[in-house]
Amino acid sequence: MLLIRLWNYFRGYVIIKITGEHAERLLNQAALKGIYLWDIKRIDDNTLTAGINVSSFFKLSRLTRKTGCRIFILRRAGLLLMLNSLKRRKMLLAGAVMFIASIYFLSSFIWSIDVISQDAEIKKSIENDLRRWGLKEGTFKYSLDKKYYIDKILQQHKEIAWGEIRIKGSRLVVELVKKKLPPELEENSPCDIIASKDGIIYEIIPFKGEALVKPGDTVSAGDILITGRILNKPDRKQDDGLLNPSEAVLVHARGIVKARTWYQKAVVVPLVMEERLPTGRVKKAYRLHMGKSTWSFQWGSLPFALYEIETAGQTRLLPESLGNLIFDVIYYKEVESKKKFIGVDEATREAEKQLMEQLKSLPEDIKITRKSMDFSLDSDEKSIIGTMTLEVVEDIGREQKIY
Amino acid sequence: MADGIKKRISNALDLPGDIVLNLPRIVITGSIALFIENHRGIVEYTPDKVRLNMSEGALIVKGEDLLIKSLIADEAAIEGRIKSIEFED
Numbered sequence: 001m002l003l004i005r006l007w008n009y010f011r012g013y014v015i016i017k018i019t020g021e022h023a024e025r026l027l028n029q030a031a032l033k034g035i036y037l038w039d040i041k042r043i044d045d046n047t048l049t050a051g052i053n054v055s056s057f058f059k060l061s062r063l064t065r066k067t068g069c070r071i072f073i074l075r076r077a078g079l080l081l082m083l084n085s086l087k088r089r090k091m092l093l094a095g096a097v098m099f100i101a102s103i104y105f106l107s108s109f110i111w112s113i114d115v116i117s118q119d120a121e122i123k124k125s126i127e128n129d130l131r132r133w134g135l136k137e138g139t140f141k142y143s144l145d146k147k148y149y150i151d152k153i154l155q156q157h158k159e160i161a162w163g164e165i166r167i168k169g170s171r172l173v174v175e176l177v178k179k180k181l182p183p184e185l186e187e188n189s190p191c192d193i194i195a196s197k198d199g200i201i202y203e204i205i206p207f208k209g210e211a212l213v214k215p216g217d218t219v220s221a222g223d224i225l226i227t228g229r230i231l232n233k234p235d236r237k238q239d240d241g242l243l244n245p246s247e248a249v250l251v252h253a254r255g256i257v258k259a260r261t262w263y264q265k266a267v268v269v270p271l272v273m274e275e276r277l278p279t280g281r282v283k284k285a286y287r288l289h290m291g292k293s294t295w296s297f298q299w300g301s302l303p304f305a306l307y308e309i310e311t312a313g314q315t316r317l318l319p320e321s322l323g324n325l326i327f328d329v330i331y332y333k334e335v336e337s338k339k340k341f342i343g344v345d346e347a348t349r350e351a352e353k354q355l356m357e358q359l360k361s362l363p364e365d366i367k368i369t370r371k372s373m374d375f376s377l378d379s380d381e382k383s384i385i386g387t388m389t390l391e392v393v394e395d396i397g398r399e400q401k402i403y
Numbered sequence: 404m405a406d407g408i409k410k411r412i413s414n415a416l417d418l419p420g421d422i423v424l425n426l427p428r429i430v431i432t433g434s435i436a437l438f439i440e441n442h443r444g445i446v447e448y449t450p451d452k453v454r455l456n457m458s459e460g461a462l463i464v465k466g467e468d469l470l471i472k473s474l475i476a477d478e479a480a481i482e483g484r485i486k487s488i489e490f491e492d
Contacts, residue, residue, distance in 0.1 A: 024448050037471075037473070040448070
């Protein structure tokens with residue numbers, strides 16, 4: 001039904017008046033002929049009004065003679081008629097056109113620039129560069145030469161592999177993908193394996209190159225463990241005892257060098273702990289950030305000596321591109337400071353917990369062979385010092401290029 | 404006689420009566436609207452009373468401010484405050 005109504009609205013329709021003794025007969029005849037009538041309403045004994053579309057109206061007028069009824073047009077309606085009546089209201093039309101034109105005009109500028117990149121550093125430097133090259137908010141988007149800027153970015157930033165500039169409405173999106181830098185040393189460039197830290201060699205497996213140390217040797221950081229400099233004829237005696245570089249073959253040394261190394265961690269736990277407990281008293285306040293400045297406002301003064309601040313809700317009043325106007329709701333929560341003597345045992349336990357926590361920060365590929373913990377009272381007897389010594393086996397080899 | 408057989412077939416096979424027996428199908432929405440399919444024309448229309456012919460007999464809708472919302476060959480929609488619906492042989 002809605003579809004028919006809509007169709008009639010577009011085509012135009014008329015409201016008619018039907019007069020006659022037997023208007024029902026006309027209605028039936030019309031229905032039989034496939035003429036659609038709607039909103040049929042009795043006005044008085046001899047009069048009906050109804051809606052009918054324009055083309056059906058002429059068909060209906062042919063039926064009137066047979067039934068002895070007469071029809072009159074009361075009113076015309078429809079889309080075309082409405083458009084016609086708009087002609088008389090020129091200012092309304094002008095306003096609508098102005099509105100559409102201004103929206104179009106305003107949307108043809110770039111209002112915000114987004115740089116999308118996994119790397120925050122690239123993002124920042126590109127943002128600055130674009131601004132420097134004259135691509136900023138307010139640029140007319142249709143005259144923007146995207147290729148020029150992309151070429152310039154790729155030229156200036158060698159670390160970017162791929163880039164794209166697109167315009168999404170009034171937003172300029174710059175998408176950049178960073179190049180994956182090649183490994184520090186190429187596969188075939190000659191290098192040595194050196195020790196990255198002090199330790200006692202536990203295991204050495206050279207894949208390529210010559211091992212210079214054996215298990216049990218003590219090495220310090222920087223010592224060459226596996227050399228990439230291999231003498232061509234190791235059995236030939238050299239008179240001067242010096243190595244002739246031209247006779248050495250340089251290879252890319254590879255291998256696993258595991259060594260025993262030590263780690264030491266220490267924590268200090270005071271015997272008297274300060275605890276902050278909320279008292280339950282809370283005061284609500286509001287805070288407005290504008291640019292770099294901040295205003296707080298609240299009812300009355302703050303009655304708490306010690307408190308913690310909790311931000312409950314943050315509302316950005318303007319879009320990010322239009323400025324930094326943020327409204328916060330904050331709660332001041334009163335806290336009480338309580339000093340608690342926890343005793344030596346408790347402090348020791350706490351120190352142990354903290355040390356175990358620190359174990360997690362060690363590199364993952366190491367193997368702990370021995371672990372010892374030691375707890376002692378500090379000289380002023382106010383805190384416990386916990387120390388942990390770890391003996392671990394880890395790979396200490398590191399590549400170093402031979403020049 | 405023929406109708407009797409049709410009715411029995413319709414009952415036995417559980418077929419809807421409006422199709423087999425050519426009966427009108429009437430949908431009433433509360434007391435504000437009535438929709439009838441398969442009618443045989445409007446006999447009388449006043450704001451208080453609408454009389455529709457059916458294949459057998461007639462349907463009389465009584466009420467106030469009745470209005471024929473739409474009318475085509477075998478469908479009619481009536482709106483207004485419906486007070487009663489009567490079937491007449």
